[in-house]
Amino acid sequence: MPSSVEVGVAVVQRKSNVGSVTKEFHPCHYQVMLVETMVTSHANFGKPVCSLPKFPLQHNIVPQEVILDYLYLMTRDKSGGIKGERAIRVHLSSDASGYRDSFSSMGLYCVPLNHKYNVNLEKSSTAHVAFVSLDDALSGNSKFTCTQTTLTLLLMLKIWLAEKHRQDGSIQCIFRIRAEYRISICINNPVFIPRSKEQTSIDGRNTANFDALTKMLAIEKCDTVVMNPLFGSDLLYNAKSNVVVSNIYWSRGIPDYPKIIAYHKAALESKRDMDPVWARNYPIHKCAFEGDVAGINARLSQFSHSMKDDKSAAPIHYAAWRGHTEAVVALLKAGCSPNITNKDLQTPLHIAAKQGHPQVVNVLLEDSDIDVNPQDKTKKTPYDLCYNETEPEFLKAANLLSAAMDRPSQKIEIHLMGGGKKTLNLTAGDNTTVSHFKEQMLRELDMPESYGNIFSIWICSQNLELQLKLNHKPVIQLHKWKPLVRMMTESDPELEKPILEWRRNAKVNLQEEKQLLMQVQHEVGIQLLFHEASHRYISGLYIFNDQSVFAIAAGLLYISCGYCSVAEARSHCSANLSKFVPTVKLHIRGTNWVKEIIAQYKLLLEERSLDMQTLKLQFIRKCQSLQVYGSAFFNGTLQLRPNQQTLCHIGVNGLGIHLINTTNKAVNQSHMYRDINWYHPTEDSNHRLEIRLKSSSQTTILLHTKVAGLIDHLMKKMSNWQDRNGMGHNE
Template sequence: MDVMVAVIRPKQGHSGQGYKPQLYEILLLDSKTPPGEKVKPAKYLPMFQMKVGEEEPRALVLTQVQRLTNIKGERALQVQWSSDVSASHRESLSQFCLYFVPVSPNEKINKRFADQAQNAPGFYPLDYVTEVVNNGSINFPSSTKKLLQHLESWLKEKHIRPNAIECMFRAGAEYRIHFTVHNPVFIPSRITSDTNTGGGGTPAPQEVVKVANEALAKMLFIEKCETVVINPLFGSNLEYKTKPNSYVINQHWPSIPQYDKIIAATLPGPSWKVQYPLHSYAAAGDKTEVEILLKQGYPHSQLDSVSCAPIHYAAWYGCISVVETLLGAGCSPNLLDGTNSTALHIAAKKGNEQLAQCLLQCPDIDLNIKDKDGKRALDICLSVPNKTMGHEQVEQLVREAADRPNYTVEVFLMDKTSKNLMLTSGFRTTVQQLNEQMMKEFNLPKNYSDIFTLWIGSKSLELQLKLEYEVVKALQQYNTRTVHMLTDSKNPSEEEPVLTWRRNVKVSVEKEKQLQHTKALDLLFHEAYHNYISGLYPCKDKDAVTFATILLCLQHQETTRVKPALSNLSQNQLKELIPAAILRHKDTSHWVNKISKEYPNVRDTPQQQLKSQFLTACQRLTVYGSAFFMGTIISPLRKAPTSCYVGVNDIGIHIIGLHTKQMVQSMVYREITWKHIAEKTMLEIRIIRPVNRNPRDSSTRGVIEIRTRQAGLIDHLMQQLDRMHGDYSNR
C-alpha cells in the first residue's frame, strides 16, 4: 500500500476555538526543477511503500519521516475517511493511506540535510498550500491534492471535539516521563536546554530550565541564612484577591482631595444587583461571571437605573480585565453614561494609565466627546486638581492617540455609493468584522448575516473573499500577486482593487425569495440591475421590454412624467434601460412603441413593489445569482475559440459571449461532469445526455474546454455549490 504522510507543525494559539489554517504549517517535498526549465514547481506529500502486517505501521511511518526529513515526529495517526466523503472519492484513493504526524512548534529542518536531500523537504503555511491547490498556480499530483483537501476537513472535525487538538500535539510519553520528578531544581540528564547541549539532543522547555535555575539559586541563598522568611507572592506578578468580610478603598490616597468636588460612584441596593447582574459583576471585577452572562445574552451596553453601563462601573473601579472583556464582546468605548461621560473620561479623572491604554487601543474611540461640563478627556487631565503622575501619563497617552491616523477602508455598494468603515482591528481586520459593520449600517437582522459579503475586484477579476481573510492584506496583494496569478492582464498595476458589498454567491435563489427586509431587497435590486444592464443576464426581447418599463417608472416617481419621458426617449437614455447588446438589434422607435404598450401593466405601481417585480423577473433567469469569471471557450459546436464570461451559481454553469453578450451554453450540474486540469489552466466539462433529451441533439453531447487562469476557482466553487444546494432543475 502507498502511504502518504502529512507532517504538521503548529503555531502559537493553534488549539484555540475554531480551525484556522494560518496557524499550521505542512511539510512538502519539492521536485527540484532544473534551472532554466520553464516548468511550474511541483510539490507533493512524502510517500513510501508499506507492506501490511510486516511491522507496526505507526512506528514505520515515524521511521520513514525521520529518514526523509531528519525530523522525529511525536506520533502517527491514521486519517480516517469522514462520513460525508463520497464512495467514488474513497474508491479513487483506495490505494493510498494517509497518516498525520504532529511535530513540535520548535522543530526545524536542518539546512545541510535539506540541501543534500534528493527531494528537498520544507514547511509551508497550510492556508497558502490550500490557496495554491485551489487556484492551480503550483503543480500537485492529483492524489496529493485530494488528500490535502481531505486533511483540511479532518482537522476541522478535530477542532470541534474538545481537547482533541491538545492531545494530538502533546509531547510524546517518552519525553514527558522525564519531568515526573517533583523536585523544582531537577533537570533530566538526557534532556537539557539548547545552550547546554550545543544543539545536539532534545531541548528541554525553556520554562522548565528557568524554574529549575531560579529554584537552585534560592536554595543556595537560603543555605547561607540563619532565619528565612518566604513570601510566595513576592515578585511573582500573580493576581491575588483577599477575602475579608468587608473593606473600603480610598481612591484618593495618598493625595488630599478637594472633598467638595469629589464625584462618588455609589451602587444602588440589593434590588439593583438582582435587576442588573452584569453591572454588579462588572463593578466587582468578576471577569468569569461577566463572560458567562455575556454568553447567556445579557446586553453589554444596557444602561441601568442611574444611566450607567457595565463598562462605566468596571472603569470606575479599575477592573481592566472586565473592560477588555466588554470591549471584546462589542461594547463601544464611546458609550455615554448619565453625565455624558465615557470610560475614557473616567480614566482621566482617576489618572488610571492602564485603563486609558486599554481604551485607546480601540481604533473607533472618539477623543472629542464632551461630558455635561463640556470637557473632553484631555481637558479633564489638564484641569484635574492635585494632578498625579497617573494623570500626566493619561494626558500623554491621549495626546499620542490624537496624533495617530484613523484607519478606514472604503466599501462600495452596487448603486455606486460607498461606506467608510473603521478597521477595528487595524491591519488585521477581517472580512467578517467588516460584514458585521455593514449589517449595523443597514440595521439588518442577524439571520441575514450570510446574504451579503465582501468582494474584491477590478476590470479583469472579481473574487468573493473568505470571512477569515484580512482585508488590508487582500488589497496589498491584489496587484502584486492575485491579478498576476489569476488573469492574463499585461498591466497588473493598473488593476485598481475595489471592495464591494454584494450578494453572497453561495446563497440559493430559493432562500433569497424568502427575504422581506426592505433595505436588503434594495441592495439586491441594484446588483441585479447592474448585471442586467451590463449584459450578464441574457434574456429575450420581451423580457427586456418588461425590465425597461419597470426601470423607466422607477426613474420617474410621478406617473404623470412617464408618458412625456417616453415620447422623448433618446438612444442614450435607452442605454440605461436596455443592455447595449439587445438595444442595437432594433431602432429607437421600436423600443419606444414596445415600452408604451407595456406601460399600462405597471402604471401606478408603488416604487418598492416595482423593485420587487424587477428582482422577481431576474430571479427567473437561469444565470441569476452567478459569480462571473473570464476565459476562452473551445467547443465542438464552434469553429474558433470564443472569449466569454463564465457564470457559476447554485444550479449550474453558464457561458456568455464576451462581446455578443449572448448565452453560448447553459448547463445544470446533473447534466455534466467536470475536472480541473491545472497544467493546462483549463476546466474540462463533459456533457452527459439527459434521459428526456433528444439523442440526436448534438448540443447535449461532447466536451467543452474553458481555458482560464481562474479554472481552479471555478472548479472549487462548482463543487461547493453542487454539494450545498443539490440538484436543481432549470428555473
C-alpha cells in the same frame, strides 16, 4: 380697496404615512373635500357640479381661526363638525405664475386633517359635501365635475403639495395634531380660572380666584414675604437644631485644598449607597459596579454583556466609572463593544477619562475596535474631559489619549453598488479580516445580522472580480492584485485599479435570500440587491426576451422619474434609454424601444398603490427566476470546433455553470451540476476545463481560462452544498 376678499378652502386628508415613507408625490394619496353647488347637474354631462368651499374673508381679521370655525359650522350637523388642525395659506410657486395672474382676487387656504372623515353627499342637510381623490378631481370623474375655478385652485394645491414633499419633514409638520390637543396636563393659576369653571359662594362671590388674587396683590407690595406657619396659633415654640455640622478645618490656618477635595471625593465614593431595587433588577451591572469579575462571568449566561439599565448605561460604563480594570477586560473579552454609548453618547473611554482612571483608559485603547475620538452630546472627546485637570491620574489618562490620537489614521473605503462608499477602520491594521469588515458594514448600514450572510466583501478591477473569504485580509490582497491579474487574466496589470466592494455573496443559497426578503424587508439591503441586479441586467448578463425587457424597462423608468406625465416620462426615457435597456439590445434594429416602454409605463400609472420598494422587489424576483442569477462571472473562451473559439462569460452559482457569448450576450449553454461531470487537469498549461454531459458521454465542452482551477474549486463547493441539501439553487 375692497373690505373683503373671496377665499377658497381646500380641506385635505392623506393616506397613512404619506410623506414619511417616501418623498415622491402622488395626487392619488390625498383626498380633498368638495361641495355640491346649487346647480344640481352639469348641462353637458348630466352630473353634479362640485367646487371647493368659498366664503368672503375680512381684511382686518386673523384668517386661520375664522376659516376653521367656518368649516366646523358648515359640517357640524352630520359628523359632529370637522375640526381641522390649522389653516395654511397656499403661496403659489413660480411654476403657477399663470394661475396667480388669472385669479389674483381669490386666495387659497389648505386645512389638513389628521383624522379621516367619512362624509357622504346624501347625508348633508346644510351642504352636500364629500371627500374625493385629488387625482379624480383633477383628471375628471364619471360621477361629478368641477367648476373651472375649482380646477385651477386644485392644480395650485397639487403644485404646493408636491413642493412640500420635496422638503424634509414638511408634510409631517403640516398634518401634525394641533398643539392644544397634544397637551396631557394643564394647570391653571387660580387667579385666571376661566369664568365657566369658577367656584362661587352662596352670596355669589368667586371665592377661589378672589382669595388668590387678594393674596397676590398684597404680596406684590412687599420686597420680601416670609410666612410663619405658627403665627396666630398661640402655640409655644422653641427653636431646636436637628443637625449641627462643624467645619473640621476651622482655626487650622490655610487649608490644603487639593487634599480636601481628594478626601471628600474618596469619602463620597466609599459611602455611596447602591439602590437595592436597581441592584436586584440589574445584577450584572451591580457586579460591574463592584468590580466582581467572577460575578460578571457567572451572569453572562443569563444577561447580555451589552444590556443597558434604566439609565441607558451598560455594565462596562459602571466598571469604567469605578476604575475596575479587570471588570472592563472581562466585559471586552465577552464581546462588549468598547464604543457602546449611554444616553449622553458617552463611551467607556469618556467615563474613564472623566474619572481619571488611566489603567482603564489604557485597556480600552488596546482594543482593536476602539474609536479614540468619539463625541458625546456636548461634542466633547475623552481627551477634552481630562486634559485640563492637574491631578497626576488625569494627566496620565490625557497623555495616553494624546499618544493614541497621534497615531496615523488607518482607514479604508468599501464601495457600494449603485454609487456611494463607506469608510471603515483598519482595526488590526493590514491584518484586518473580511469578518471584521462585515461587522463594521452591518453597523454602518444599520443592517440586521440576518443580512450578514447575504453580502460579502469583493475585490474588483476592470477585468477581474473575486469574492474574499472571511479570513482573507483585504489590504494584503490589494497589494497582491497585480500578480493575481497577471496570473488570472490577459489584461495589463498596470491598468487594473482594484477597489473593495460590498456585494451579494455568490455562495449564498437563493432559497435563503428569498426567505429573508419575505421576512425582513430592509430598505438598504433591497436597494443594494436591486442595484447589483440592474447592473447585471444592463450589462447583458441577466438575459430576458424583448417583451419582458419592455416591462422591466418601464419599471426602471418609474423608479427613476416617479409618477409623472406621459410626456415627461417619454422625454426622460429617450434621454436615458441606456439605463433601462441592455446595451446589446439597443443595437437591434426595427424596435421602437421608447414607444413600447411608454406603453408599459402607462399600465404602471394605473396601479396607483405601487411604491418604489415594491417595484425594486419585483425586479429582483424577476432576476431570481433566471438560472444564471447570483453567479460569479469569469472570462474565458468556449471551443466549439478544433479551430473555432468564442469569447464567453463563465457564470458559476449554486445551480450549475452558464456560458454567455461575450459579443451578442446570448446564452450559449447552461448546465446543471446533476447533469454533468467535469475535469480540470492541474498539470495542463493551457488552463483547460472539460465538461461532459452524463446523457451523452461523447459530448465534451472545452473551456479555456486562466481561472479554470478557481472555477473547478467553486463548482465542487457549490455542487457539494446542493448534494447535502438535496435541492438546487433555484428551487
